[in-house]
Amino acid sequence: MTPGGVYVGVGPEQNFSYIAALRPRIAFIIDIRRQAVVQHLLYKALFELSNDRADFISRLFAKPRPSGLDSMSSIDEIWSRYWHVASDSQMWVRNLDAVRAHLTGTHGFALDTEDLESLTYVYRAFYDLGPIITYGGYQVRPGAGVTFAALTAAVDSAGVGRSFLATEDRFRFVRDMHRRNLIVPVVGDFGGEKAIRGVAAYVRSMEATVRAFYVSNVEQYLFRDSTAWKNFYHNVAVLPLDSVSTFIRPWAGPVPAPRLVRAGSTRRHGEVSRIAWMRASLDGDQHTDGTSLCPIGGFLASVRGGRVLTYSDVLKCPP
Secondary structure, three states, X not given: OOOOOEEEEOOOOHHHHHHHHHOOOEEEEEEOOHHHHHHHHHHHXXXXXXXXXXXXXXXXXXXXXXXXXXXOOOHHHHHHHHOOOOOOHHHHHHHHHHHHHHHHHXXXXXXXXXXXXXXXXXXXHHHHHHHHOEOXXXXXXXXXXXXXXXXXXXXXXXXXXXXXXXXXXXXXXXXXXXXXXXXXXXXXXXXXXXXXHHHHHHHHHOXXXXXXXXXXXXXXXXXXXXXXXXXXXXXXXXXXXXOOOEXXXXXXXXXXXXXXXXXXXXXXXXXXXHHHHHHHHHHOOOOOOOOOEEEHHXXXXXXXXXXXXXXXXXXXXXX
16 A cells, blocks of 8 residues: 555454554554443554553553663563563552553543543453453453454565564654654544544545555444444545555455464464455455455445445455
C-alpha cells in the first residue's frame, strides 16, 4: 500500500502496526464500544509518557524495567527479559494516577466517572493478565485468541517483524502521532449516520483521501441486519477515496504457521490464525478463496451491482 493519506480502523492495538507500516497523515479509530475508545486513551497516555519500547511495556503491564534493554534491543529480547518479571501493584497505582493526570490535566479530556472507572478496569486487565492478555481481555478459556506478546513479536513471510513494537522506529512513529494528536479514537457505529460521515467531512476539509480502512470482522456482524451493512457501504462511499484506497480484512485463506516468539509458549490455533491475517495484510498477499486486501472502489461497484449479498461475498472481494 502507498504510504500517506488517511487511515481508518477499528479495534485495539493491531491498528498501531498498520499505522506504523502505512505512515498516514492522520488516523481515525472508530468503535461502537466506548470502552474501546477509553482503551485507546490509555494507550495514548502510555505512548506519550514512554521513552522507548521497553518503557512502554513497563508502564503497560506495571512491570519494573529489567536492566540492559535499550533502543537497539530486539522485541524478542525485550519479551524474554520481561517474561518472568512480576507486575508491581504499587507501580500500577502510580501509573494509573499518571495516566489520569495526563489525560485530564495535560490534555484536558472531560472524562466522567464512568469513563474513569472504565479506564481503571481496562488497565487492571493488563496488570492482572500481563503479556498473555488477548483481544477479549479476560480470557474465557486458555488459548482463546492471540496474546499481546505473540501479536507484537510475530514476523512476516520474510521473517521481518512488522508490529508497532518490532523496532524503535516503528514505535516512535506511532508515539509521535499520538503526541501530535493524530490518532483519533471515535465512538461510532459503522452502520450509523454520524461517525464515518463525520470523518469523511473532516478528511475532505484536509483535502486528503482515505488510503486504508481496517474493518477487521465488523462486516460479519453488520450482515446480521438487513440494512446495517448497506448503510455501512453507503457511508464508506462518502469518504474521499482514490484508486489505491483499500479495505484491510481478516484473511479467509489457508493459514500458514508463522514463527511465534514467546518464552515458554506453545503455538495455539487462535494465535496462528490472527497473526496470519495480519501478516497477509502487511505483506499485501491476495488469495482466491479469501483476501486480506480489497480495493474499496471496485468493491463498492460490486455492492452497487448486486454482487455482494452475504459476508462470504465480502471475503471474496468480488471485482
